[in-house]
Amino acid sequence: MNITIYDVAREAGVSMATVSRVVNGNPNVKPATRKKVMEAIKRLGYRPNAVARGLASKRTTTVGVIIPDISSLFYAELARGIEDIANMYKYNIILCNSDQRIDKEIHLVNTLLEKQVDGLLFMGSQITDEHKDVFTTASVPIILSATRDSEGELPSVNIDYFQASFDATVSLIERGHTKIGFISGPLEDPLIGQSRLEGYKKALRDAGIEFVDEYLQIGNYRYQSGLDATAQLLKLAERPTAILAMNDEMAVGAIHSCQDNGLEIPNDMEVIGFDSTRLCAMVRPTLTSVVQPMYDIGAVSMRLLTKYMNKEKVEEHKVILPHRIEQRQSTKPDDVDV
Amino acid sequence: MNITIYDVAREAGVSMATVSRVVNGNPNVKPATRKKVMEAIKRLGYRPNAVARGLASKRTTTVGVIIPDISSLFYAELARGIEDIANMYKYNIILCNSDQRIDKEIHLVNTLLEKQVDGLLFMGSQITDEHKDVFTTASVPIILSATRDSEGELPSVNIDYFQASFDATVSLIERGHTKIGFISGPLEDPLIGQSRLEGYKKALRDAGIEFVDEYLQIGNYRYQSGLDATAQLLKLAERPTAILAMNDEMAVGAIHSCQDNGLEIPNDMEVIGFDSTRLCAMVRPTLTSVVQPMYDIGAVSMRLLTKYMNKEKVEEHKVILPHRIEQRQSTKPDDVDV
DNA sequence: TTGAAAGCGCTAACAA
DNA sequence: TTGTTAGCGCTTTCAA
Numbered sequence: 001m002n003i004t005i006y007d008v009a010r011e012a013g014v015s016m017a018t019v020s021r022v023v024n025g026n027p028n029v030k031p032a033t034r035k036k037v038m039e040a041i042k043r044l045g046y047r048p049n050a051v052a053r054g055l056a057s058k059r060t061t062t063v064g065v066i067i068p069d070i071s072s073l074f075y076a077e078l079a080r081g082i083e084d085i086a087n088m089y090k091y092n093i094i095l096c097n098s099d100q101r102i103d104k105e106i107h108l109v110n111t112l113l114e115k116q117v118d119g120l121l122f123m124g125s126q127i128t129d130e131h132k133d134v135f136t137t138a139s140v141p142i143i144l145s146a147t148r149d150s151e152g153e154l155p156s157v158n159i160d161y162f163q164a165s166f167d168a169t170v171s172l173i174e175r176g177h178t179k180i181g182f183i184s185g186p187l188e189d190p191l192i193g194q195s196r197l198e199g200y201k202k203a204l205r206d207a208g209i210e211f212v213d214e215y216l217q218i219g220n221y222r223y224q225s226g227l228d229a230t231a232q233l234l235k236l237a238e239r240p241t242a243i244l245a246m247n248d249e250m251a252v253g254a255i256h257s258c259q260d261n262g263l264e265i266p267n268d269m270e271v272i273g274f275d276s277t278r279l280c281a282m283v284r285p286t287l288t289s290v291v292q293p294m295y296d297i298g299a300v301s302m303r304l305l306t307k308y309m310n311k312e313k314v315e316e317h318k319v320i321l322p323h324r325i326e327q328r329q330s331t332k333p334d335d336v337d338v
Numbered sequence: 339m340n341i342t343i344y345d346v347a348r349e350a351g352v353s354m355a356t357v358s359r360v361v362n363g364n365p366n367v368k369p370a371t372r373k374k375v376m377e378a379i380k381r382l383g384y385r386p387n388a389v390a391r392g393l394a395s396k397r398t399t400t401v402g403v404i405i406p407d408i409s410s411l412f413y414a415e416l417a418r419g420i421e422d423i424a425n426m427y428k429y430n431i432i433l434c435n436s437d438q439r440i441d442k443e444i445h446l447v448n449t450l451l452e453k454q455v456d457g458l459l460f461m462g463s464q465i466t467d468e469h470k471d472v473f474t475t476a477s478v479p480i481i482l483s484a485t486r487d488s489e490g491e492l493p494s495v496n497i498d499y500f501q502a503s504f505d506a507t508v509s510l511i512e513r514g515h516t517k518i519g520f521i522s523g524p525l526e527d528p529l530i531g532q533s534r535l536e537g538y539k540k541a542l543r544d545a546g547i548e549f550v551d552e553y554l555q556i557g558n559y560r561y562q563s564g565l566d567a568t569a570q571l572l573k574l575a576e577r578p579t580a581i582l583a584m585n586d587e588m589a590v591g592a593i594h595s596c597q598d599n600g601l602e603i604p605n606d607m608e609v610i611g612f613d614s615t616r617l618c619a620m621v622r623p624t625l626t627s628v629v630q631p632m633y634d635i636g637a638v639s640m641r642l643l644t645k646y647m648n649k650e651k652v653e654e655h656k657v658i659l660p661h662r663i664e665q666r667q668s669t670k671p672d673d674v675d676v
Numbered sequence: 677t678t679g680a681a682a683g684c685g686c687t688a689a690c691a692a
Numbered sequence: 693t694t695g696t697t698a699g700c701g702c703t704t705t706c707a708a
Contacts, residue, residue, distance in 0.1 A: 002477070004685055015695045020687060030693060045475060050453045051392045052685030055700045060389060062432070062453070071418040071633075073411065080409040083435050092453065094400070095433040097421050115388040115400070115430065137383060139340065223620050252620050259622065282561050282590050282621070284597065295409075342701055353679045358703060368677060390701035393684045 003046045012040035023048055054116060063119045063305060064112030065093045068100045072221075073277050074247070074294055075123065078146060081298025082121060089306045091118070100125050109134045119305045121145050125189040127154070141308035145301035146192075146294075155308070157301040157319040161192050164290050164323040165199030165244070168272050171325055172242045173207045175270065175332065180204070181233040181240035183217045183226060183250050196246055196274075215240055219250045226253020234261050241269060248273040252283045255330060271330040285329030293321055341384045350378035361386055392454060401457045401643060402450030403431045406438045410559075411615050412585070412632055413461065416484060419636025420459060427644045429456070438463050447472045457643045459483050463527040465492070479646035483639035484530075484632075493646070493655040495639040499530050502628050502661040503537030503582070506610050509663055510580045511545045513608065513670065518542075519571040519578035521555045521564060521588050534584055534612075553578055557588045564591020572599050579607060586611040590621045593668060609668040623667030631659055 005023070009016045014037060021029050022037040029037075040046075054060040065082055067075050079095065086093050094112060098105045105124055109131075112120060120142040124131075127149035135142050135154065144156035172180050182200050187193045197216070204211050214236055219225030226245055230253060233240050243258075245251035251273030258269045265271060265285055273280065273289035280287040300319055307314050327334070343361075347354045352375060359367050360375040367375075378384075392398040403420055405413050417433065424431050432450060436443045443462055447469075450458060458480040462469075465487035473480050473492065482494035510518050520538050525531045535554070542549055552574055557563030564583055568591060571578050581596075583589035589611030596607045603609060603623055611618065611627035618625040638657055645652050665672070 002685095006685080016686080017688085017695060017697095018693085021694090024687085028693060033693080047448065047452055047475070049393075049685050051389055051398060052700090053687070054389045055387075055393050055702085056685075056687040058687095058700075069418070070408065070421065071414045073414075076409045076411075076414040079433075080407065080435065083408065083433065087435070092432050092434065092449065094430050095417075095421065096430065097418065097425070110385065111430065114385055137385070223616065249616075249620070256620075256622055278561065278587075279617075279620070282587070282594075282617070284594055284622075340701090344701080354702080355679060355681095355704080356677085359678090362703085366677060371677080387701050390684090391703070393686085394701075394703040396684075396703095 002049075003044045005046075005048070008037065008040050008044055008046045011044055012037045058116075060116050060118055061090055062092045062094060062115070062117050063121060063302075063309075064108075064115070064117040065095045065121045065123075066098050066105060066108050066112070067095065067123045068098055068125075070095065070097055073249075073279070074275055077277070077294040078123070078298040081295035081300075082145070082302045083298075085299045085302035085306070089302075091302075091306070093121075098124060102128060102130065106130055106134055109138070113138055113140070119143070119309045121301055121305060123147050125192070141305060143301050143305050143308070146297050152318060155304060155314070155317040157297050157304060157321065159292050159297070159321050159323045161195040162199040162202075164274075164292070165196035165246075166203045167199075167323075168244050168274075168290050168325060169200045169203035170207075171331075172244065172270065172272065173203060173209070175242070177240075177242040177270065178207075178209050179212070179215065179238060179240040179242070180209075181215050181217065181230070181243040181254075183219050183229045183243060183245040183254060185219060185221050185246045187218065193246075200244065212238075219246070219253075221247050221250060223249045223253045226250030227257045228253075230254040230257035234258070234263075243269065243271045244274075245271070246274050248275050248277045248279045248287060248289055251287055251289065251330075252279060255283055255285070255287065265330050266332045270332060272325070273330075276326050280326070280328060283330075288328045288331040289326055291324050291326050293323070296321055340387075341382045343384070343386070346375065346378050346382055346384045349382055350375045396454075398454050398456055399428055400430045400432060400453070400455050401459060401640075401647075402446075402453070402455040403433045403459045403461075404436050404443060404446050404450070405433065405461045406463075407435055408433065411587075411617070412613060415615070415632040416461070416636040419633035419638075420483070420640045421636075423637045423640035423644070427640075429640075429644070431459075436462060440466060440468065444468055444472055447476070451476055451478070457481070457647045459639055459643060461485050463530070479643060481639050481643050481646070484635050490656060493642060493652070495635050495642060495657045495659065497630050497635070497659050497661045499533040500537040500540075502612075502630070503534035503584075504541045505537075505661075506582050506612075506628050506663060507538045507541035508545075509669075510582060510608065510610065511541060511547070513580070515578075515580040515608065516545075516547050517550070517553065517576060517578040517580070519553045519555065519568070519581040519592075521557050521567045521581060521583040521592060523557060523559050523584045525556065531584075538582065550576075557584070559585050559587060561587045561591045564588030565595045566591075568592040568595035572596070572601075581607065581609045582612075583609070584612050586613050586615045586617045586625060586627055589625055589627065589668075590617060593621055593623070593625065603668050604670045608670065610663070611668075614664050618664070618666055621668075626666045626669040627664055629662050629664050631661070634659055
């Protein structure tokens with residue numbers, strides 16, 4: 001059998017309550033008593049049972065994290081941000097991969113709630129009514145991380161995808177481009193996929209440039225799809241002179257595809273990626289990319305969650321983190337005033 | 339207040355025990371009774387409390403995972419393997435980043451044991467006596483994943499790092515190289531870092547090639563260090579004609595550094611990486627690399643852990659997974675028999 | 677096939 | 693400052 005708080009109490013000649021106080025750092029204990037208890041704990045090798053504590057106190061100091069795929073560079077970085085802050089506040093995280101499958105997502109939410117997590121961090125694509133149904137059955141706070149619901153009812157941490165994509169497109173237009181290829185991720189995702197496409201379209205519209213259907217290519221965020229999408233673009237009679245890809249991996253594919261076709265970057269083709277992952281430095285020429293602060297999104301999400309869990313006042317329930325464009329070699333240097 | 343098993347029992351007009359049986363799929367329940375209970379559960383929106391269950395049953399269906407850094411491509415892939423298999427066996431994982439800091443590792447093991455995990459998966463660099471001390475206080479199985487203890491007492495899942503490095507070096511020697519640069523990770527890590535260096539040295543020795551101190555460069559597994567290490571190698575009077583790097587990221591750095599210096603790959607320099615991550619496809623020329631099946635290491639580790647947790651017979655406590663070299667364009671094609 | 681009841685190891689009033 | 697005690701919500705004998 002394992003050592004329990006009761007064994008420690010007997011060994012130290014005090015009550016369970018006193019041991020509990022010592023273990024939990026309650027100041028109402030005479031130093032001498034505390035010492036006795038500490039010694040008994042050491043002698044017995046006592047290790048408090050967090051499950052029993054959780055049952056009695058109704059707090060588990062554990063939060064659930066539902067993530068599409070931890071093996072993706074993007075989400076791994078985000079997860080690291082979450083875990084660092086969780087760790088700072090003495091929480092542990094139960095991490096679950098959902099593969100963006102709705103049934104799995106719902107199932108995981110239920111499982112995590114059964115496990116009595118103190119809060120939930122959710123990353124996914126769309127928030128359906130089914131999601132909202134489970135969410136409302138939860139008695140603990142839930143935060144959307146790099147994910148939004150269309151009505152914007154739930155607390156969330158994001159960047160402004162529309163604006164980021166808009167800005168990147170504008171920066172290309174300002175360089176004189178009118179034929180801009182757009183390599184999107186799947187459009188099923190209404191709030192990231194769609195928003196970014198809308199940002200692109202808006203920038204064109206603002207500049208009086210017509211949207212050309214063939215310039216829109218749908219990828220799957222993988223290298224190969226960037227390669228393929230670009231091959232399609234290059235086949236067009238009126239081929240684009242610049243490409244905006246919705247993540248870095250596809251952008252690297254775009255660069256290579258261009259190079260394979262004898263184009264020189266950035267002179268024959270300018271390319272901008274998205275996410276500004278480490279990958280940007282690992283390609284020649286290096287990749288200009290929209291910085292999406294993934295680690296920060298995770299960290300801020302977790303920080304926000306701790307506030308909800310502690311029932312602190314939260315003034316901003318929907319956090320938008322800033323983005324910017326990191327210039328590297330796949331775009332021409334900005335004109336410099338002399 | 340939340341709905342408890344007692345509420346369901348009353349609603350269904352049965353005892354708590356019967357509800358428990360239904361919830362746990364115990365067959366000794368009359369179908370009609372089961373139906374009554376199921377309906378009551380649905381009506382009340384009952385959600386079993388896993389913490390209470392854990393306390394009563396002494397099983398949490400949760401395993402602890404201690405990983406150096408989830409944001410590393412290598413470990414993220416491994417973690418995905420772990421989680422997939424855990425999920426398959428209905429376990430959840432509590433994931434913790436250790437940053438390879440011993441004090442943090444020890445602390446995490448203790449925290450996870452307090453949380454009553456049913457088992458532990460440990461990834462780190464070296465297993466010190468301090469590690470072994472905590473490990474022995476655990477009453478649940480612990481498995482080392484991509485990590486080994488020098489004495490080889492604990493169950494573990496690995497590849498043969500010595501042999502992998504040996505094989506890669508031999509393949510270069512067989513291509514006629516005698517001047518082979520070796521970009522290592524930090525050598526503090528005795529079982530991965532050192533083993534691989536030894537494999538390299540042994541291959542040279544077997545071929546009667548002398549080990550040249552300057553050909554050994556120490557990196558930190560990041561792109562920049564591959565760039566820097568290679569720059570050093572290229573400065574040598576007798577510069578290498580081939581480079582073996584201990585991960586893909588550094589190998590890509592090596593490729594770029596060579597190209598920056600006007601060398602053509604693979605003609606002027608052959609390069610082999612390690613891990614065979616997706617990165618290999620994302621560089622021109624594509625990178626030949628030693629395949630270390632990271633996902634599988636995670637999956638097999640978790641599978642092994644389930645066996646221990648179920649007290650099944652395990653014939654092989656130390657699993658060595660096969661490795662191989664994936665030929666791509668950074669090495670010259672093998673001679674083909676006509 | 678079902679129910680009664682004794683814990684699991686701890687926290688948190690409350691009392692002293 | 694310390695102890696007593698009643699749960700927390702469930703599983704698991706044991707008996708019926």
